[in-house]
Amino acid sequence: MAKLIYGDRIGRDARLGPGATATIFDAERKNVLLTQRTDNGRWCLPSGAMDPGESAEETCVREIMEETGLEVRVTRLVGIYTSPDLIIEYADGNRWQPVAMTFEAEVVGGELRMSDETTDYGYFLVDRLDEVDLMEHHLWRIQDAFKTLPDAIIK
DSSP states (O other): EEEEEEEEEEGGGGGGEEEEEEEOOOOOOSSSEEEEEETOEEEOOOOEOOOTTOOOHHHHHHHHHHHHHHEEEEEEEEEEEEEETEEEEOOTOEEEEEEEEEEEEEEEOOOOOOTEEEEEEEEEEEEGGGGSBHHHHHHHHHHHHHHTOOOOEEE
């Protein structure tokens, strides 16, 4: 089970884990696509770890396909998130400080489906995400993407 742990500079006790996350909005930009994780039952943006030999954009495209069945095109970098005060601890004992590159992406093909990493999926109203059991660090990314700022955020 993946759990978030917060603490002052807790990242010192973890390994760095680069990965990519996608924010995919509906045509009206009122709803965002979320997936429900198999490991902890919480909702999150489609995302995953970078594999050696691939770019951040390739990671984003691959992870979205693996987790949702959707083919996407990355349209912009929303931000890079690297808080030293947050780690993710997995059931196997591995502890990671995420280095998350969050992108906005648009769907260009495929068909929405579940995977072995997801138990459900759906589009949720951005202004009602407080009603969803959403992983907190993903909420911050959605809020930043929704702002459509001209420059990427670095946190």
